Structures are given as C-alpha cells and as structure tokens.
Amino acid sequence: MRPVLVVEDDVTVAKLLQVALTRAGYEVFIAGDYASAREALGKDWAAVVLDINVPGGSGLDLLRYLRRELKRNTPVLVLSGLKQERSVAEAQALGVQEYLTKPFSPGELLKRLERYVASR
Amino acid sequence: MNLLLDFLFLYQVVILWYFALLNLFYALFAFFGLGMVARYARELSELSLKDLLEREAYLPVSILVPTYNEEKTIAHSVRSFLSLHYPEFEVIVVADGPKDRTLEVLKEAFRLVEVEWVYRRALPTKPVRAVYRSLVYPNLIVVDKENGGKADALNAGLNLARYPLFCAVDADSLLDAQALLRASRLFLEDDRVLAVGGTIRPLNGAVVREGVVEALHLPRGFLEKMQIVEYARAFFMGRAGWSAMGALLIISGAFGLFRREEALRVGGYRTDTVGEDMELVVRLHRRAREEGREYRIVYTPDPICYTEVPADWATLRKQRNRWHRGLWEVLWNHRVMLFNPRYGRLGLLAMPYFVLFEALAPVVEVLGYVLFPVFYLLGLFSAEFAFLFFLLAVAYGVLLSQLAVGMETLLLKRYPRLRDRLALLLLAILEGLGYRQILAWERFLATFQVWRKRGVWGEMRRKGLESA
C-alpha cells in the first residue's frame, strides 16, 4: 500500500484526487487545511499532492516545513490554481518535483506521480 | 417666569426635531445600506474572484503592521498575515519602540537579520533605528524605530513600502485569507478608487485555529455580545449607507486599503490626532475634491477582518472616549468643509451629520436625561407621555439593531446556533436600554476632554490587549 497525502480544501478536487488515486492503488489521506496537513506531514508518505491556497496557511509553508525542518525529500507535486510565474518560481525554489495547474488531467497527474514514487 | 417657560418649551421643540431628523438619517442609512449589501450579495461573482486570484492581473499590496508591546501575540499575528492568499504582497512590521520583548520575539520567530536599507523618506517620522529582513520569508520586513505613536509608525512603514497599494492594519487584526483579494479587486476594476474599507467583526468567542476562524460562538461577556450587535449595525447600516451615498468618511484602522501614491501626496498620517484613520480618509476626500478629480472611496460589505473587542467596561470606555475625541479632532481640523458646497455631499451632508448627530449627540442625550426630571417637576409634560416617548425611541433603535442582526443572518459565516440568533435579537433590546446610555455618558465626557487630551491615546493602548 502506498500512502499519499493530499492537501486540498476544494471538495471537488479532493474527490477527483481521491477516486483517481484509489483506483490506481494508492492509499489516500486528505487534509483540508493547514493545521491538519502540518500534523499529517509528520508521518511517512510515498508522495504528497499539495495545493497552495489552503485555509490557515500556504502550501508553500508546508513545503518549507517538510523540506527544511523535517528534512524529508518526499516527492511533492503541487496542484494549484495559481498560474503566476512567481508562485511557480517560489515552489520550485523550495524543491517540488512537479508544479501542475488547475484545470488538470487526473491521468497526467497519475503518470507523473508514478514516475516519482516508482523511483524511490 | 414666562420667558423661562417659553424657552423651555422651545427647547423641547428643538429636541423633538433633533430626534426626528436623527432618526430620519438612521432610516436613510438603513435603507441605502441594506440595499447596497443586498445588491452586493446577489451580484458578486465568486468565479471572477477565483480568476483574479489565479492570474497575473492583480495589484501587489504592502501590509503595514504598527505594533507596540505585543510580545505574546505578535509572532502569531505576523504569521497569519504572511499566510494570506494573495499572489504578491509584503508585510512591513513597524515596532514603535516597544518596551517589552516584541522585537526579540520577531527576531527569533522569523530569523531576522539586520540590513542597511536605502529608502526614500517621503514622510518625516521619528528616527528609524534598524531595518530587518527575514531569512525565511523574503516578503517580511521589520522596522525598529523610536516611539512615535501609531500614525508615526504607519508613516515609517509607508516610507518603506514598495507596492502601489498599502493595507493599514492593527497588529491584532485577524484577516480573512481573501481579504486582500476582495478589497484590492475594487482598485483593479476602477481606476478612480482611492481607498477601500471592509467590515470588521468582533473576534471574541470565536474558535480560531491557525489564524482561521473555524466557528463563531457568542462570547460569554455581556459587553462583548453587545458589541457584536453594535458592530453589525455600524457597518451594515452605517458604513454601507454612507458608501452607497458616496460620502464615506470612516475607514477603520483595523483594516483599510489605500493607494500609496495618494496617501503620500496628502502627506501620510497626521501624528497629532487620535483619529488618524478617519483623518486620512477625510484628507483624501478633501484633496481630491479640491483638485476637482473624479474619485471613489468605498466600503465592501465582505467581513474580512476580525478584531478583539474590549471585554470590560474600563477598557471599553477608554476606547470610546478615544474614538470620540478623535472624531472631534478630525471634525475640528476640517471644519472648513462644514456646509461648504465645494465639498459636495461631504460638506453638505456627511460633515454636518457627524457634527450634529455623532459628535454632539451624546451632549444632547445626556442633557435630555438630566433635564427630564426638571421638566417633569415644572409640570411641562405628563410622565406617561414622556415614558411612552422614551419607549418609542428605544423601540425604534431596537428595530434598527434587529435589522442589522437580520443582515448578519445573511452572511455565510454567521453565528450558527439558533439560540445565539435569539440572544442577539434580545440583546438588541438591551442595547437601547442602558448600553447606549452609558457610552453616551462616556462620549459626553470625551467632548469636554478634547482640548486637554489632544492626541493622547491614554493608557489603554500602552496596555495593549493583556486583558484579552
């Protein structure tokens, strides 16, 4: 079982991710806000699908926490509506594997996720 | 003797007309305000907000956070400001010569390093001792300066701000994640907009987790509950009404968004008044009108800011005293606008209203209560009549307050429990029976303290919110 953490507050996207990932054989855990996501990051994950605008904080802060304080190199795929250059640049500076924007294709996301999870 | 009686009779007549006009105004605000909020609620496209957030059309914002002695809460507050959902903004914390460990707390929490910073000192302020940047958050700047008061701190922040818009907040303001988005879009959609104010709601009693209001519960304290009703009325029917009429004079210091260049042009905040937030807005109005420019200063009904309100009488009275003195100071400083057609609705409607019905109202009210027994003893009216009249006045006020509670019911984030709703409706009754009178007394006193206490914040500010 490969556990994946999904940090997403939008009900629709969370549902899509849950269905898509479960069908692909992952164990999905959804955190809908900053506080619960931060707590969840303490556990071991095969990968993290991260939204940036979540209630209570920024996904980038969570990423910072994961990379700099927990010092883990868990594969992180950002899935965000933010299309601005600086958001992408900021995320990449913090070390994301992929930056995907919404609207997204679940098939595409799964393909990329597979690449990173498999290589671990 | 006859002369005295005639005079007293005339006085009664004047008071009656005063009351009638005052309530006509209340009715007007209620009408315009409710209309404005209802229209806003039905027309705002949430989809358009989402689009705005996600694309390159936005105006970057500098958030100015003046702070004094707030070592216990400052790290938390700043972190919540840094978490706002907005593509590009900076947070400038101005530590106004704090006597406690505010600065040290900031240095630790955000890994600050001192930098030699070159910037344009467009506004004169008390000396800046140091400028710090954060190693963790590139958009955080902290300024350490000599104590000069809130307005001075804001001016110092303004000097350092680099973005076209700035947002003045209180250090203990809790902003909604979309606060900047919802307020700044008004600037984007209309070039003429100079300033935007939002709705402030009391935070007391709310369940807050990581800077997000998770649930709204009525606080235990009677005073705190009263202020919930009071704020609802002040914003949804006061500010909304004035904004709809194009004569908004007040934007709260707890949250206001302004065009930086405009604020600099009028000289920033005045440091010799306690009403610096209102004073800036009035000056923006004035300058634009004097230059004959088309402009807008508007209010957005979205509840985007929460703040802790005083929970005990002493703090509340000091706060209201300060507000009232601030009001008098601003009105006095800009007395040239009074009844002056050059200033349009502001001069002919808003300023006179604020002088007669906001600033002077407590005097009239208190005198009324004092003279009541006098008139009765002189046999100028029957007790029954007076009692019914008083009851009507209270009932009318209750109606308006309940309308405001009704507006609050339309919010998505409202006090959810039905019994809380009932409590608020009942509190609206009590507001007119005791609460207002006590505050009217405090404002009455404040009217006579304006000269002595010019520009003085009083102990309340220094204590900060330790009581909270």
Added chain:
Amino acid sequence: MWRRGERLYALLVVLVVLLEALALGGLVVAFSGRIFNLLGSPVAYRALFQALVLTGLALTFLSAYILLYHAYTASKERLDRKAYEDWLARFTEALFNEEPPPPPPWPRPALEALLNLREMLKGEFSERIADWLRQVYPHWIRLLKSRWASRPARLEALDALAQARLPETLEAILPYLSHRDPVLRLGAARAGARVARGEGLGRLAAALLEAGLPRGALLEVLLLLEERATPVVEAFLSRGGREEVWAALEAIGRLKLVALAERVLPFLDHPDPELKAAAMRALYRMRYPPKGYEGLLLAALKDQQEFLRAHAARLMALLGNELAQRALWKALSDPSFYVRRAAAEGLLLMNRGFLARAAEGHPDPFGRAMAQQVLRVAA
C-alpha cells in the same frame, strides 16, 4: 461570503421599514400639529401610542422572521451540501467508470457539481463532462434570452456558461456585451473570454470593442483568454481606443505574447505617457530588447515624468550594450529614488561587475548607496 437571500426576505424587510415609516411619519405630523396648536393633545397622545404599537408589531414580525429564516437556511444548507457531495460522487464514478451519468433532470446541486468538475478538469475527462452539460445548457440560454429574468439570475446564468465553456454558447453571451447595465456587460465579457475559441474570437473582439469596459476589466478579459488572446489583442491594438490599447499592451507583457512584440515597439514613441509606459512594461516582462529604439529610450530617460524614466531604465538593461551601460551609469544620479533603483537593478542584470564598480566609484553618493544596496540584496 453572503447568501443570496430570498425575495421573501427582502420583501419582509421592506414591509417592516414601511410600517415603521408610517408610524413615525404619523407621529411627526401629529406632534407638529400639536406644537402649533392645530391638533389637540389627545390626538398627539394617540399618535404616539399607535406609533408604539406599530413599532412593537414590526419588531415582533422581524424577529420571528429572522429566526425562521435562520433555521430554514441552516437546514437547507446542510441538505444542499449533502446533495452536492452525493451528486459529485455519482458523477465522478460515472466519469471514471466510463459510464453514462444518471439521467437528467438534474437539480441545482447536481448542476453545481457538474460545472465544478468541468472547471477543475482538462483533457478527455473534461470533454466528457462538456457533453453531459450539453444536455442542460439550454436552460441557461433560455434564462439569458428571457425578458423577465432578474439581474442576479442573469449573472448566475452567465457565470454558469462561463464555467461550462461550451463554444456554441457564445451566441447567447455576446448580445450582453452591449447591455445597458455595466455589471451585466462585465459578466458577459468574462464569460465570453472563457467560452470563445476559433473564429468566435473575432466576434468577441468586435463586441468588446463596442462594450466600453474600463481598462482593468479589459485586461482581466484578455488574461482569461490565455493562449487564445492573440486575435483579440491584435484587434484591440489596431481598432481599439485608449483603454483597449492599454489593456492589449499590458496583456502582451503578462501573457508573454512574444510574437506581438514587434507591434509593441512603435508605442515607445507614443505621445500618451500611460501607453508608452505600458509598452515599456510589456517589453520588459517579455525580456524583449527594443533594438532600433535606443534613441527613444534615451529620450525617455530624460523625460519629466519619473515613472517613464524608471521604466526606461529597466528596459534599457535588456539592450546589454555599451550604450545601455553608459546610460544606466548616468541614471544612477537621477534625483528620483525609483529611477536610481531601476538603474541599479538594470545594471545588475547586465553586468554585475559593472554594478560593483558603481558601488565603489560612482560620483553620486545616492547612486553609490543604491548600487551597494542592490548588490547586497542580490547576495
């Protein structure tokens, strides 16, 4: 952040307000009459009493209604949310199982779920949702074409079509770009931008040119077009007024439509300073060196307006030649803080070593300080 509110709510509020106005109006009349001794004392007294009773009634009605409304909306909200989640689950299952969806009619929560799915997905899944939406979109078109629909209903329909992004719905949207209500024009513009593609873009451009929208809105619209923006931007540049041209220039920069960079260059010579600045910003955003326009840039560096000088300094850096270096060196002595900063940042972009030299040896002390600062920040 607000519920839309039911008509009934508004109606009751109006009723209460009218009731109260009646009561107080009567009171004022009675009292005035009394004061001028036109009416007897008992009349005034009765008026007062009646006003009090009416107010009491108004209060009771209002309170009762607010409580009822609160209770009603609270449970409705819960039910709606549950319904939404159910429909979302059903549609998602059908989508992933490659089955047809549960057949229409679809209630409001179901339509919301479908629209959100369309909004969040792209590719094959999104097209399948689009097909499902094709079964229900006529409902919104009818609303838009109806004569009696309210403004909020029309706005909702426009938003729904905006999310549905079905090219065939453009026809119904375009007429709203000439509606007399500016709020509807704006809603239609945004919807049109999301919906239009192919040859629909030409029609959208034509309609936008007549719509008289403010520049901020026009820019929003162009950004919504994303990679489809080029035909509309071109139309704005050739046939648009000042607002349209400004929006087009801004959009070219933000969308990085480099193919149109050549059309931006001539605006460096434009008499209108706002447009000149917009052109400079666009070129800078695209990192497109304004070759052949060095003379104009040098002139701009001496312009009276501070913001033009600052933009010119930033743009100058892209030229990356001796000329630029010399010009920026000079600009470090500009009286304006912003121009000095732009010059220093420009030098940093071009040649760090040169900036270092400025930090050490530039004759102007402010220029030196700025150069030092920019170097420090970069470190």
